Amino acid sequence: MENQYEIVMGLETHVRIKSETKMFCACRNAVELADEPNLHTCPYCMAFPGALPVLNERVIDLAVRAGQALRCTVNETSIFDRKSYFYPDNPSGFQITQLYHPIVQHGVVRAMVGDEVKSFKIERMHIEADAGKLIHSGNKTLCDYNRAGSPLMEIVTEPDFRSKEDVIGYLEELQKLMRWCGASNADMEKGQLRCDVNISIRKPGETILNNRVELKNINSFSAIGRAIDNEFKRQIKIVEAGGKVPQETRGWDDEKGMSSSQRSKEDAMDYRYFPEPDLPPLVISKEFIEARAIGDLPIDRRMKYVNEYKLQADDARILSASRELSDFYEELVKLSGDAKKSCSYITTILFKIMQDYNIRSVFWDIHDFTNLSFSTNELAEVINLVNKDELSSTNSKIVIEELFKRWKDGNTNKIIDELHLRQVSDTGALKTIAERVLADNPGQVAEYKSGKENLFGFFVGQCMKASAGQGNPKMFTEILKGIL
Ligand SMILES: [Zn+2]
Structure with missing residues (x-):
């Protein structure tokens, strides 16, 4: 009916x-x-x-x-x-x-x-x-x-x-x-x-x-x-x-x-x-x-995020829901030049930290970005360093949490150096480490060469350990393949 x-x-x-x-x-x-x-x-x-x-x-x-x-x-x-x-x-x-x-x-x-x-x-x-x-x-x-x-x-x-x-x-x-x-x-x-x-x-x-x-x-x-x-x-x-x-x-x-x-x-x-x-x-x-004219509306931003920035529909909805959050995101994209990473660093890492530290906005469903303790400049720098392979994405989370905790005094590069988190991509230095790891483990090298190929991960892990987590794992993989 x-x-x-x-x-x-x-x-x-x-x-x-x-x-x-x-x-x-x-x-x-x-x-x-x-x-x-x-x-x-x-x-x-x-x-x-x-x-x-x-x-x-x-x-x-x-x-x-x-x-x-x-x-x-x-x-x-x-x-x-x-x-x-x-x-x-x-x-x-x-x-x-x-x-x-x-x-x-x-x-x-x-x-x-x-x-x-x-x-x-x-x-x-x-x-x-x-x-x-x-x-x-x-x-x-x-x-x-x-x-x-x-x-x-x-x-x-x-x-x-x-x-x-x-x-x-x-x-x-x-x-x-x-x-x-x-x-x-x-x-x-x-x-x-x-x-x-x-x-x-x-x-x-x-x-x-x-x-x-x-x-x-x-x-x-x-x-x-x-x-x-x-x-x-x-x-x-x-x-x-x-x-x-x-x-x-x-x-x-x-x-x-x-x-x-x-x-x-x-x-x-x-x-x-x-x-x-x-x-x-x-x-x-x-x-x-x-004097009270308003430029972009939430729907304009939402459509832009989907059509121009190619974000998932759900991410576009979240990032355009509040003006504070949307403005923060826009500024981050401008500084980092990376719309997708800017999105994922906000919706996965920042939201998680804000949740852990119980930072909520007056609106139950939106995080409060008006009082964020560090500037978009610092977060953009984190993204840039990840894109330049100078910081691993695992370590980038540590840096962001540290920026968050240090309140307004946080500085991305200072934190990275203090905590020895900078990723080493210097081929010569990494090669020296790789050669030493192989020399220290002759038994495993022999086993690997006789066909036990799953030992490769062991060598990469040893190299990462020897570089105190600062080596670029992608580069270690390349170098080890070359030598072996
Ligand atoms: Zn009255």
């Missing part, structure tokens, strides 16, 4: 802006959970009579950066609107948002879905103040206003999504973009990224948009897939029974694996929108917008 219908989805995502203070007052922004309820409140965000909003410039700064990352047009003039609604989580009885003239519109997010790069159109992004939080406990409801007045971005897409893979691919990319431009950590588990999915169905080939259901309360990436599957089946069932899907908002309950109706879809009329009388139109200069 499911292949006789097409699912059509659009997303509305709320992203918490990472400013120090709230949107219109000097209270601390509730980016992380506060120690106790109602700690970060003031007469303005508690809506005392006479308290007026003062716009936080940092919120605009970060919103413009986000707009650039979404490849949107950033409007020089946007207007705040007042959205009236009465509910205990909202002391003022209205929310300041942007309805008719958002700060950002008309963009695109390119994301990997399977092996394919897909484009999803952004209709708009506006900024608005968050409400407080209600905690229902027994027959009481408790109000926590730490979050009231915290800045949010609402990012609205066109109905471009046709599968749950599309949705998850987009959201993963959106999360990267928000971190990349610094506007938000976009951590879904911490409520910094919340997603509502608008879902409707139609027959394949149809172009009309049928009544849509807005699915709310989806709290994790894994819940999104389940919520979409469930809603798709539910709508098909209604249509197959001869019914019409009512336009409504439904809440997803991931534990029960089902949604329930919250309200029929409201009209803008219900909210009595009008221009916010306490704030003038927001006017930002062209220079302000241009």
Whole structure:
């Protein structure tokens, strides 16, 4: 039955802006959970009579950066609107948002879905103040206003999504973009990224948009897939029974694996929108917008790593996931001229060391490269020496760990000399060692010559030992073959 219908989805995502203070007052922004309820409140965000909003410039700064990352047009003039609604989580009885003239519109997010790069159109992004939080406990409801007045971005897409893979691919990319431009950590588990999915169905080939259901309360990436599957089946069932899907908002309950109706879809009329009388139109200069332009995005870097640098798809994904890591990699490639070794030295050796020393970023899945104890110059020098056969790849790991431990004082060549790790490739010196090894082991030489060829490895090992591990094993092999 499911292949006789097409699912059509659009997303509305709320992203918490990472400013120090709230949107219109000097209270601390509730980016992380506060120690106790109602700690970060003031007469303005508690809506005392006479308290007026003062716009936080940092919120605009970060919103413009986000707009650039979404490849949107950033409007020089946007207007705040007042959205009236009465509910205990909202002391003022209205929310300041942007309805008719958002700060950002008309963009695109390119994301990997399977092996394919897909484009999803952004209709708009506006900024608005968050409400407080209600905690229902027994027959009481408790109000926590730490979050009231915290800045949010609402990012609205066109109905471009046709599968749950599309949705998850987009959201993963959106999360990267928000971190990349610094506007938000976009951590879904911490409520910094919340997603509502608008879902409707139609027959394949149809172009009309049928009544849509807005699915709310989806709290994790894994819940999104389940919520979409469930809603798709539910709508098909209604249509197959001869019914019409009512336009409504439904809440997803991931534990029960089902949604329930919250309200029929409201009209803008219900909210009595009008221009916010306490704030003038927001006017930002062209220079302000241009100064926040963003060059490469994570998807650009990812494609470059695969197509130009010929990295494995998985390595390209990892190295483009965070800006710090990607910038570190780019610099290393520039200095070493070796894209593949730069990749493997980061993803195998450096990651291992960082894991051993428990260096993690604020994001659970990304290592922190902002505070790395040595420069890319030193790591590039290690790669150069390996490429010049002056350092074996086994010993290069020791050097990198030593660089890591010595903090900012580490110097690649100093460490190599101190620990006698430099590989000797001087033919004359190596030949002398090889001749001495053979002279010291006449029995084995005789056995080798009578056909016991697996003794060759023994000679190479003895040569390595005699050179205190500094001889080039490839060259020892050549020399021994010559003599024997
Ligand atoms: Zn406040």
